[in-house]
Amino acid sequence: MYKILIATRYLIRRHITYFAVLAVALCAFIVLVVMTVLTGLVSDFKLKNHLFTGDCVVGTKTLVGFTYYEDLNRILEQADFIESASAVIQSYALVSPNWTEQGLGLEIMGIDPVRHSMATGFGETLYYHKNDVSEAFEPVFKPDLLGCVLGVEVGNRLGNSLAPQRDPRGGYFYNDRFDESSVSVSCVPLTARGAPAKADLGLINTLNFYYSDYSHSGLARVDGSLVYTPFDQAQWLCGMDGPLKRANAIHIKFKPDVNLQTGCKKVALLLEKFKQEKADEEQAYLLDTVTVQSWKEYRRAHIAAMEKEQTMMTVLFGLVGITTVFIILVVFYMIISHKSKDIGILKSIGVSNADIITLFLGFASSVGLIGAAIGAFGGWLFLRKINQIEQWLFEHFGFQLWDRTIYAIGDIPNQVRFTVLAVIILSAIVACLAGAFIPSRQAARLNPVETLQVSQL
Amino acid sequence: MLKLFLWFRYLRKKKIVFLSIAAAALSTTLLIVVASLFTGFINTLEQTAVQTIGDVVLSAPITFAKYPLFIEQLEKTSAVVAATATLSSQGLLHLGKGDVRAVHIWGIEPARRTKVTGFKKFLRRQGLSDKEPSFEVSDSPNDVGAFIGIAVIAEPNETTDEYDYSAIDRMIGEHVILTTGAKIEADDTSSNGQASSRFKRRTLKLTIADIVQTGVYDLDKGFIYLPIETLQEVLYPNEKESLANQIQIKLTEGIRTDVAIALIRGVWRNFVKQHLNDNPYLISYTDIETAKQMQSQYAGELRKQMGVLLLIFGVVSFSVIVLIFCIFYMIAKLKQRDIAIVKSCGAASGSVALVFLGFGCCVGTVGSGIGAVLAYIITKNINTIEEWIRIIFGMKLWKSSVYMFSKIPNNIDWWAVLPIVLFAIIAATIGTLIPAIVAARTNPVEILRYE
Numbered sequence: 084m085y086k087i088l089i090a091t092r093y094l095i096r097r098h099i100t101y102f103a104v105l106a107v108a109l110c111a112f113i114v115l116v117v118m119t120v121l122t123g124l125v126s127d128f129k130l131k132n133h134l135f136t137g138d139c140v141v142g143t144k145t146l147v148g149f150t151y152y153e154d155l156n157r158i159l160e161q162a163d164f165i166e167s168a169s170a171v172i173q174s175y176a177l178v179s180p181n182w183t184e185q186g187l188g189l190e191i192m193g194i195d196p197v198r199h200s201m202a203t204g205f206g207e208t209l210y211y212h213k214n215d216v217s218e219a220f221e222p223v224f225k226p227d228l229l230g231c232v233l234g235v236e237v238g239n240r241l242g243n244s245l246a247p248q249r250d251p252r253g254g255y256f257y258n259d260r261f262d263e264s265s266v267s268v269s270c271v272p273l274t275a276r277g278a279p280a281k282a283d284l285g286l287i288n289t290l291n292f293y294y295s296d297y298s299h300s301g302l303a304r305v306d307g308s309l310v311y312t313p314f315d316q317a318q319w320l321c322g323m324d325g326p327l328k329r330a331n332a333i334h335i336k337f338k339p340d341v342n343l344q345t346g347c348k349k350v351a352l353l354l355e356k357f358k359q360e361k362a363d364e365e366q367a368y369l370l371d372t373v374t375v376q377s378w379k380e381y382r383r384a385h386i387a388a389m390e391k392e393q394t395m396m397t398v399l400f401g402l403v404g405i406t407t408v409f410i411i412l413v414v415f416y417m418i419i420s421h422k423s424k425d426i427g428i429l430k431s432i433g434v435s436n437a438d439i440i441t442l443f444l445g446f447a448s449s450v451g452l453i454g455a456a457i458g459a460f461g462g463w464l465f466l467r468k469i470n471q472i473e474q475w476l477f478e479h480f481g482f483q484l485w486d487r488t489i490y491a492i493g494d495i496p497n498q499v500r501f502t503v504l505a506v507i508i509l510s511a512i513v514a515c516l517a518g519a520f521i522p523s524r525q526a527a528r529l530n531p532v533e534t535l536q537v538s539q540l
Numbered sequence: 541m542l543k544l545f546l547w548f549r550y551l552r553k554k555k556i557v558f559l560s561i562a563a564a565a566l567s568t569t570l571l572i573v574v575a576s577l578f579t580g581f582i583n584t585l586e587q588t589a590v591q592t593i594g595d596v597v598l599s600a601p602i603t604f605a606k607y608p609l610f611i612e613q614l615e616k617t618s619a620v621v622a623a624t625a626t627l628s629s630q631g632l633l634h635l636g637k638g639d640v641r642a643v644h645i646w647g648i649e650p651a652r653r654t655k656v657t658g659f660k661k662f663l664r665r666q667g668l669s670d671k672e673p674s675f676e677v678s679d680s681p682n683d684v685g686a687f688i689g690i691a692v693i694a695e696p697n698e699t700t701d702e703y704d705y706s707a708i709d710r711m712i713g714e715h716v717i718l719t720t721g722a723k724i725e726a727d728d729t730s731s732n733g734q735a736s737s738r739f740k741r742r743t744l745k746l747t748i749a750d751i752v753q754t755g756v757y758d759l760d761k762g763f764i765y766l767p768i769e770t771l772q773e774v775l776y777p778n779e780k781e782s783l784a785n786q787i788q789i790k791l792t793e794g795i796r797t798d799v800a801i802a803l804i805r806g807v808w809r810n811f812v813k814q815h816l817n818d819n820p821y822l823i824s825y826t827d828i829e830t831a832k833q834m835q836s837q838y839a840g841e842l843r844k845q846m847g848v849l850l851l852i853f854g855v856v857s858f859s860v861i862v863l864i865f866c867i868f869y870m871i872a873k874l875k876q877r878d879i880a881i882v883k884s885c886g887a888a889s890g891s892v893a894l895v896f897l898g899f900g901c902c903v904g905t906v907g908s909g910i911g912a913v914l915a916y917i918i919t920k921n922i923n924t925i926e927e928w929i930r931i932i933f934g935m936k937l938w939k940s941s942v943y944m945f946s947k948i949p950n951n952i953d954w955w956a957v958l959p960i961v962l963f964a965i966i967a968a969t970i971g972t973l974i975p976a977i978v979a980a981r982t983n984p985v986e987i988l989r990y991e
Binding site: 099102103105106109110113117145146147174175176177179186187188189190269270271273276277278279287384388391394395399400402403405406407409410412413414416417420421482484485486489490 | 556559560562563566567570629630631632634636637638639640641642643644717719720721743837838841844848852853855856857858859860862863865866867869870873874935937939941942
């Protein structure tokens with residue numbers, strides 16, 4: 084009880100303690116704001132990648148693809164842990180609007196829009212056909228034409244004046260008029276051995292598509308370089324529609340209660356069994372390069388960079404936090420210097436060294452807790468208004484934290500996460516304990532006979 | 541003299557002062573390193589742009605003819621040292637079994653380009669040779685040679701971010717197939733009844749004559765270079781005149797860029813008027829910009845991010861002021877008797893305050909000095925540090941595929957060092973202000989009383 088009383092007394096009476104609380108609060112405030120924004124950005128980016136990919140991908144890196152994908156798709160869909168599976172064609176294409184003499188090298192993805200929307204978040208990224216994905220490839224102005232879905236930034240890259248325009252807040256402005264022009268999409272058809280199918284004739288496959296919709300996944304690279312086409316047409320373009328049809332990947336969504344790793348392991352087992360069953364079939368060698376990856380592994384190259392930046396930022400704040408440890412050390416050193424008589428009296432009535440250390444470490448914890456709580460509260464208030472503040476700055480000074488015409492970021496993430504908050508408060512307490520430890524030990528070593536000498540009083 | 545004596549005494553007796561020096565050094569180091577890395581990145585971005593595309597770039601909205609004549613006219617002006625033409629397109633490159641990439645195609649004049657940019661030194665094979673670079677394939681003079689970006693044919697190692705150069709060098713002399721296209725043709729119907737090509741697609745068998753490594757991942761990843769004449773033959777087979785859609789220009793040393801651009805614009809207008817039928821589209825929509833201007837939006841955004849980051853760390857560094865305040869307040873309180881004796885010997889309150897302010901200033905100077913030296917060491921060795929982090933923690937922090945450049949720019953930003961050091965000294969002095977006032981207001985009569 085006396086420990087609480089003395090700690091509270093020091094906390095209130097020793098004004099120097101307020102500076103320690105202030106320093107902790109300042110650090111907690113900044114760290115909470117920065118980490119909330121960073122964590123929000125990383126989580127948002129991961130979520131968008133997850134929605135783009137689905138839970139798991141069975142596929143091969145080579146553009147040749149693999150055979151018997153229909154059988155594999157059927158087996159996967161019959162599995163009790165899988166909700167849906169969608170086979171896709173992936174390749175590169177030369178895409179040329181009909182009014183220009185030049186083309187753009189882009190990625191194409193051939194999909195069945197309904198299946199793909201069940202396996203991934205594709206349907207949610209559409210603008211005109213969000214409510215009826217089955218018509219995703221039907222141009223609104225003339226549904227019987229062959230349509231393609233452009234990544235929301237691809238239209239601008241193709242020089243299409245009616246393409247959605249990015250607004251300064253990171254959203255898109257969609258034109259009321261439909262663009263009725265077409266694009267020609269050309270691909271190099273590959274044989275099962277990977278050679279160009281018509282190289283000797285100097286031919287490649289080309290199809291004309293009309294714009295049917297735009298897909299806004301929120302992933303800059305995807306939105307700026309991907310064109311979705313119907314599965315069958317993409318298969319023909321890539322030369323995968325022979326007697327033994329091929330596809331590049333199968334995107335899978337697990338049932339809600341299925342753990343990601345468990346699900347991927349089960350898919351890997353199914354794939355192994357499937358490979359064995361097909362071992363003697365024609366072109367079965369193409370299955371050798373097929374692997375199973377969770378969405379995190381599949382998009383690792385993109386996600387890892389952001390996670391590393393978050394880690395680096397944490398390390399930098401850790402370094403800055405050392406100053407807070409120093410402040411606590413100095414404040415406690417001062418308090419102990421001034422309160423040597425209190426300590427002498429406590430020890431003279433039988434309080435042990437460990438109790439003295441506990442007393443000061445408890446005091447340090449209170450400083451950490453109060454400082455972190457004040458900083459966190461301030462941070463929370465600031466984060467609540469961060470988007471309004473940015474909006475105000477933009478309106479009055481033209482300042483944006485991120486230029487939304489360059490970065491695929493919408494609002495600044497401002498949802499404080501419990502884990503981030505807990506880590507910050509715990510770190511603040513640990514920093515205070517670290518800073519107070521040496522002075523506390525020094526206090527415990529004080530000799531009451533010396534500190535309570537008449538000459539010292 | 542007395543002040544110096546007291547400073548050294550406090551420094552010797554009160555080891556805790558070293559904490560304030562350490563904190564000031566830490567904050568200064570952090571701020572200088574952050575500023576230097578950002579500025580280094582921005583500078584490298586701008587320098588690389590000049591190295592790869594020249595000082596000034598003239599980009600026409602459509603291809604234009606008779607570019608050799610325009611270049612001749614440009615080179616006659618005092619502003620231009622050399623100029624070279626580029627014809628650009630895009631295509632699909634088949635590199636081998638199942639390996640197709642989308643690539644940007646640049647038709648270039650390698651010898652002239654070398655005079656305008658640092659192109660030659662980017663070539664792996666011909667970079668060290670005394671001869672002018674060329675597309676000639678040594679063993680097969682009839683083959684069409686091409687230069688290919690290093691990251692088109694190989695990805696850097698996932699762990700080390702280094703290329704396998706022996707494998708890459710083996711690619712020189714290999715054949716690749718490029719598909720590109722141009723000009724609208726009549727519709728056609730394919731065998732399965734689907735509408736076929738509306739564009740004339742051309743495939744071209746090329747031999748890799750050399751590998752280009754600019755050090756900028758996006759350029760190395762997406763570009764293939766052909767002789768400009770060959771690309772023109774492929775894209776515009778019926779065109780007799782030489783075509784280009786971009787002119788890259790090297791300016792005379794020391795000339796003001798706005799003057800040079802105005803001069804180039806004048807030459808361009810005259811050229812269009814005289815030789816291109818005064819095409820208003822070519823006059824109005826042709827961009828003439830310096831390479832730095834072309835990067836300005838991105839560079840500006842990077843500068844803004846640097847400012848935000850420095851502000852955040854600057855605010856956090858505010859705690860250094862609190863730390864210095866605490867330490868000096870403690871000294872002022874513990875050394876009241878010293879102060880009282882000094883005052884009783886006739887020292888004015890102002891002099892006593894100056895002892896503390898001067899001491900704070902010294903702490904700031906020493907701390908920021910150490911910080912600046914540390915920052916210099918860290919920044920200069922940032923690539924080694926990053927490599928050691930990879931070896932020890934297995935984490936590759938810097939990847940060219942993410943941050944464009946293969947190496948972390950490691951130049952110290954001296955323009956940032958000065959304000960940061962000054963800021964640290966001022967902050968340290970501010971931190972000692974209240975303790976100095978407390979010390980100055982010490983009443984020697986009260987402190988030195990016998991009771």
